[in-house]
Amino acid sequence: MITKETVQYVADLARLSFDETSIEKFTKDMEQIIGFADKLGELDTEGVNPTAHSVPVYNVFREDEVKESFPRNEILKNAPEKDSEYFVVPKVVE
Amino acid sequence: MSDLFQCSVREISEKLKKKEISSVELTQKSLEQIHKTEPQAEAFLTVCEEQALAQAKKADEVLAAGTAQSILTGIPMAVKDNICTKGIRTTCASRMLEHFIPPYDAAVMEKLNGANAVMVGKVNLDEFAMGSSTENSYFKKTKNPHDLTRVPGGSSGGSAASVGFHEVFYSLGSDTGGSIRQPAAYCGVVGLKPTYGLVSRYGLVAFASSLDQIGPLANNVEDCAFVLETIAGKDPRDATSVDSRKADFSSGLGKGVKGLRIGIPKEYFGSSLNPEIKEKVLNAVKALEKEGAEIVDISLKELDYALPAYYIISSAEASSNLARYDGVKYGYRAQEFDSLIDMYRKSRTEGFGDEVKRRIMLGTYVLSSGYYDAYYKKAQQVRTLIQQSFVSRFEQVDAIITPTVPNEAFRIGEKTDNPTQMYLEDIYTVSINIAGLPAMSVPCGKTSSNMPVGMQIIGKHFDEKTILNVGYTYEQIRGTF
Numbered sequence: 001m002i003t004k005e006t007v008q009y010v011a012d013l014a015r016l017s018f019d020e021t022s023i024e025k026f027t028k029d030m031e032q033i034i035g036f037a038d039k040l041g042e043l044d045t046e047g048v049n050p051t052a053h054s055v056p057v058y059n060v061f062r063e064d065e066v067k068e069s070f071p072r073n074e075i076l077k078n079a080p081e082k083d084s085e086y087f088v089v090p091k092v093v094e
Numbered sequence: 095m096s097d098l099f100q101c102s103v104r105e106i107s108e109k110l111k112k113k114e115i116s117s118v119e120l121t122q123k124s125l126e127q128i129h130k131t132e133p134q135a136e137a138f139l140t141v142c143e144e145q146a147l148a149q150a151k152k153a154d155e156v157l158a159a160g161t162a163q164s165i166l167t168g169i170p171m172a173v174k175d176n177i178c179t180k181g182i183r184t185t186c187a188s189r190m191l192e193h194f195i196p197p198y199d200a201a202v203m204e205k206l207n208g209a210n211a212v213m214v215g216k217v218n219l220d221e222f223a224m225g226s227s228t229e230n231s232y233f234k235k236t237k238n239p240h241d242l243t244r245v246p247g248g249s250s251g252g253s254a255a256s257v258g259f260h261e262v263f264y265s266l267g268s269d270t271g272g273s274i275r276q277p278a279a280y281c282g283v284v285g286l287k288p289t290y291g292l293v294s295r296y297g298l299v300a301f302a303s304s305l306d307q308i309g310p311l312a313n314n315v316e317d318c319a320f321v322l323e324t325i326a327g328k329d330p331r332d333a334t335s336v337d338s339r340k341a342d343f344s345s346g347l348g349k350g351v352k353g354l355r356i357g358i359p360k361e362y363f364g365s366s367l368n369p370e371i372k373e374k375v376l377n378a379v380k381a382l383e384k385e386g387a388e389i390v391d392i393s394l395k396e397l398d399y400a401l402p403a404y405y406i407i408s409s410a411e412a413s414s415n416l417a418r419y420d421g422v423k424y425g426y427r428a429q430e431f432d433s434l435i436d437m438y439r440k441s442r443t444e445g446f447g448d449e450v451k452r453r454i455m456l457g458t459y460v461l462s463s464g465y466y467d468a469y470y471k472k473a474q475q476v477r478t479l480i481q482q483s484f485v486s487r488f489e490q491v492d493a494i495i496t497p498t499v500p501n502e503a504f505r506i507g508e509k510t511d512n513p514t515q516m517y518l519e520d521i522y523t524v525s526i527n528i529a530g531l532p533a534m535s536v537p538c539g540k541t542s543s544n545m546p547v548g549m550q551i552i553g554k555h556f557d558e559k560t561i562l563n564v565g566y567t568y569e570q571i572r573g574t575f
């Protein structure tokens with residue numbers, strides 16, 4: 001059972017917020033989707049190893065070489081707020 | 095529409111090499127077609143006229159010098175707007191990335207640029223590739239080329255529609271649970287999802303990293319093969335890309351299907367399948383049997399579990415991948431907030447659309463403490479079972495044929511109220527991503543309402559060659575419809 005409180009809690013974890021009307025809708029949607037996911041419970045998976053990746057690739061290493069990275073001004077171009085050297089965010093320490 | 099746009103890649107490449115037409119002229123025609131068609135089609139998010147003509151000019155130089163290395167040289171194409179293009183905005187059809195201009199090219203773009211392909215623009219998708227109709231785009235609703243009141247499918251709806259409306263010769267899409275094959279089926283074009291690891295994901299904006307693959311959409315099977323062999327290959331910047339044998343997918347396509355064993359899984363032809371689609375796909379199977387293929391009845395009984403497993407795994411990965419959108423380094427930032435946390439929260443709440451939020455919420459929920467074992471771990475165990483089931487079936491058969499989607503393209507707005515109803519459109523495609531297999535949708539007829547039907551040809555890991563050969567053989571014998 002998905003409650004409004006659960007949705008509120010998950011929204012906090014995900015850094016999202018919902019107003020009163022949308023939280024009703026999301027609770028309903030989540031309830032429906034989770035109900036649909038509960039079908040997996042029918043399947044016996046005792047002792048089955050979980051698969052995270054479909055193609056077995058392990059420990060892909062590369063040489064630790066110094067390479068040129070992007071110039072700072074290129075990267076700052078997409079920043080919503082910046083000064084000449086930094087990303088600017090709201091003050092976090094008084 | 096000019097007849098030129100009915101040409102295959104092979105035909106148009108011949109014309110370019112023989113100087114019957116220049117790449118600049120061809121690109122201008124593609125741009126004209128776009129300007130004429132777009133008011134109805136709405137497939138493109140960005141048309142890059144200037145860059146395209148510059149690329150075409152360069153292609154003409156290469157063609158004139160006789161040094162063209164690729165069959166794709168000088169041919170106009172479109173790219174899904176979740177694939178990074180240096181200096182050209184890449185939005186993921188999201189408000190979040192409305193003004194994002196990548197400082198680099200995706201690996202597939204480097205390869206296509208190296209082949210002197212001509213990109214005329216970036217095409218629409220469901221926001222962050224999450225959806226099955228392209229209705230989740232923040233910007234516009236793309237139409238189906240066969241009926242403007244219907245959806246083109248999704249999430250690569252713009253990729254399929256731009257080919258279907260003959261605005262370009264081919265396009266790139268991405269496929270996490272069916273996002274190339276399902277729109278290809280709806281729009282009557284060919285769409286191929288390669289084996290996981292065949293094509294580098296470097297520069298593809300991540301949705302679900304263990305499932306995402308980039309692949310081609312085109313008018314015919316051979317064109318898809320040409321594009322695939324151009325974009326395939328190991329890339330150190332994508333640690334999951336693997337060294338495949340020499341990427342030669344277009345040669346030997348005419349060798350036929352004699353003696354090839356094709357599996358037909360009964361679960362994929364059940365009662366939820368539209369009877370007209372069932373008939374068309376089984377007719378195609380019969381046609382292949384006449385060509386000498388051996389048809390084998392098989393069972394893939396995990397079908398019903400693939401969809402929930404897919405939605406748990408893909409949403410879990412999405413919730414983690416999309417955590418990077420915080421309004422700091424790039425992307426949308428809310429105007430008003432009272433703290434750093436509040437800025438994150440408001441930027442994400444205002445920047446993402448509802449479907450993306452649903453997936454992030456579902457993913458966060460199934461990964462949260464107390465639910466992890468019941469959902470995420472369980473889904474990964476089911477993933478193992480699905481994969482094993484395919485591997486053991488592939489000991490009996492060389493390829494598997496199913497319908498691509500259970501229904502014809504639905505009407506715009508018809509399924510937007512019910513997310514799980516929409517998810518059911520992916521029922522036949524998601525298990526292929528879960529198992530990491532290659533699969534292709536090939537048109538195999540039309541329904542009584544004149545909408546295209548697609549059949550899905552599934553192959554063994556890295557055996558794109560076999561499915562391309564089956565699709566190609568079928569194309570030669572299917573006639574017109």
